[in-house]
Amino acid sequence: MSLQEFKEKNGYEIEHYWLPRVTSITDVVFKPGLLRYYAQQPNFAAAQETLNHAANWGTATHEAVEKFLIGEECEIDPMIIPSIQVFKKWKKEYKAKILDIQNDIERKVYDLEDRYAGTLDALIEIKGVLGVLDIKTGSGIWDEYSLQLAAYMNAYNKSVPSKRMAKTRWILRLDQFEECKFCGAKKRAKGGKVLIRGGKSNCYHKFLPARGEFEFKELKDFNHDLDGFIGAKRLWEWYNKSQLKQIENYPKTKIIQSLL
Numbered sequence: 001m002s003l004q005e006f007k008e009k010n011g012y013e014i015e016h017y018w019l020p021r022v023t024s025i026t027d028v029v030f031k032p033g034l035l036r037y038y039a040q041q042p043n044f045a046a047a048q049e050t051l052n053h054a055a056n057w058g059t060a061t062h063e064a065v066e067k068f069l070i071g072e073e074c075e076i077d078p079m080i081i082p083s084i085q086v087f088k089k090w091k092k093e094y095k096a097k098i099l100d101i102q103n104d105i106e107r108k109v110y111d112l113e114d115r116y117a118g119t120l121d122a123l124i125e126i127k128g129v130l131g132v133l134d135i136k137t138g139s140g141i142w143d144e145y146s147l148q149l150a151a152y153m154n155a156y157n158k159s160v161p162s163k164r165m166a167k168t169r170w171i172l173r174l175d176q177f178e179e180c181k182f183c184g185a186k187k188r189a190k191g192g193k194v195l196i197r198g199g200k201s202n203c204y205h206k207f208l209p210a211r212g213e214f215e216f217k218e219l220k221d222f223n224h225d226l227d228g229f230i231g232a233k234r235l236w237e238w239y240n241k242s243q244l245k246q247i248e249n250y251p252k253t254k255i256i257q258s259l260l
């Protein structure tokens, strides 16, 4: 990979600096769920292809949710309608509010002190508490998400006056599946490839129309998670030291200078 490709893939140019992306940094964290996923696939290429489909699925869902929040009419891919409906249901149920439609959706945040950047999905207010919301469309809520959201909240809070600071972090997972009316097996086609989980293997499944479901989780212990993120950042720098050394506009601290 050329240095230019490395920079494009892993970061942003902000205020004359190149800053690594939060999600590239958290990629150094060991993911047991991902390992299990690979083990269940026929081969590496097939696994990669399904992951690409899942990523596209996630992007389409994020775009539709974003447009809905902004109040922009758009045509929604019929495939993801159950997810969007369940998002609307969640928003109503939790009375989630967006205070500033211009700035609080898909907001780019960065931290020149800890040297990273990212884009948070939304800042929302629930029962008078402002927090960072991240939307997930995968099959679970994984530990490393708490590092990602701690990084966003830290960077965001450094950029605003104290009365506008976020107090908490939330993950909203949007899921959709077809359920077998006999045995309860769940069929998901998010990755382009059909996956059937649960139920009985000897059942002649009869699947009901797709429906959505959400999982909403508040993340606690921000300081501990931020420590974890900063640790991951150090490890990420160690892995990528040969490229980072060559990036002239990557702001380097004394510790990193010694590492590079």
Ligand SMILES: [Zn+2]
Pocket (backbone or CB within 6 Å): 180, 181, 182, 183, 184, 185, 199, 200, 203, 204, 205, 206
């Ligand atoms: Zn069945």
